Amino acid sequence: MPDFVTPEQIARRTSAAVDAAVGAGRALGLTVTDAEVLHDLFSVVVHLAPSPVVARIPTVLPHSADLGSQAARQQAELDVTRWLADQGAPVIQPSPLVPREPVQRDGLSMTFWQFVEEDRDKEPDYVANAEIVADLHAALRGYPGRLSFLSAAEPRVIGESLALLEDRPDLIAPSDLDRARREWQVLEPLVSSRAAFETAFPWTDVQPIHGDCPPANIFSGKDGKLYADFELVTSGPVEWDLATLGPDLESAYDRGARRNGMRPLKEDVMSFVNAVGMLRVIAALALAPQLPALPEYLNPAIIRWRTMPFAGGVGD
Template identity: 30%
Template structure:
């Protein structure tokens, strides 16, 4: 039996001990987290396989417990979110050395794509609701993984990687200069973490909530859309056209540059370690340098 199948069996056994019966586990995703629908119940088990293997028990528990609390906070603020289940204890719980939480299962449903204005409004509402989150959030928490990836990629022979590492050093230094300017953020509010459901669009995946620079969530949402679609990508253009002063444009430019650096270095590091999509990471690397240069020109042209 493979490690994944063994974990699935343990999850089912644990769920049965709560009173659930005749469970059919359906794997929905097996990336950084193993996500399992415990059919026929409207419950999803989210097993933090990477965090559980790389970090100590206390760290993994804290991350998952905070994620549950942030989701409930956002619900209280009227933000549409995927919620922890109420049918069994949502956790966190340790199952065979892997920490996991349990969430409401909401079937994916085709929805009309969000217009640029609708998408920006959803991100902005999320960011505003995060500002008064009472949970203790890590300073630059989601960014620290980028620092780890930068160290691992330091000896990489590809000059594009080295050029991106130079940008990383510049961004990292600036990001740490004024911690008073940081604010609570979702941390990873990209488009794939906004899921279409029978209840409408729902935010999910609050594992990376952190104190981050202004516009971080907006940059996270539009970063890869603009990287692959160019600076004429509709949502990116909408954001830029509705920023009415050079200070905010510079802040947004900084955030999206940092986000592209984080995504590209992180995905490349993850893929080279055998955990991610190397083709996708390689394509990001091909595009990142020129995209960041265009962002610099855009900001310089508006100063």
């Protein structure tokens, strides 16, 4: 595994992403004179001003990611968000000023979105957000496209990342890594196979879901809240979208579910998705060389994981 990138390398990575987005936007006919970075963490998000278009360019990626796999995932996101917008759902939608498909330039794959002005004075209300995730699930139930089962769990990435972390005791204690790998042996079959999941959790319906913690990915626009960041959109149990968020947000979701005539969250499925979610946290440590601040954010969750039942009690 490589050494940690320096601040100078991160700045060059950001600059390269901006240059690629500006070049791609201009090639598509957009006027771009004042590009502004809105966000820079796992992706660089750039407003291609004065055009009302935002480019999102993933820059911190698993070692196995390639342009083909990125483009497939990005196309699914574009298709789902465009469909939701057509149904009248409050969602940040693909820009109508360019083709609704991923664009590749300078070794990067990017998507283009409508620019929405953010209400920066409004603090996120994650409990309220969790309740309206049920509204999103109700809307997504009718999505006609095909989505793979629990691809948001990224089972290949988890396995590869746990292997990479064998040589990084500076990032994770060997005892923690040993537990994570043993848990993954239990959980991986249920993540990788819808049939195995349905055998383990009968009577649990599977449907299109957001895939990436939607209560934290609701954008506060000047004109109201919008669902955003469907990069990991997938098919799975609705519990996945509440993984690791705790009982307060689960209760809020259940209120929204009842309002929509939907079932409440199931305790055994929540234990399963919480366990997988924690392994995704541990696997993310393998990205630390690309994003040195990451361990500081992840370590509190890992401390909590040590107190949780092994593999969420699955198989007990």
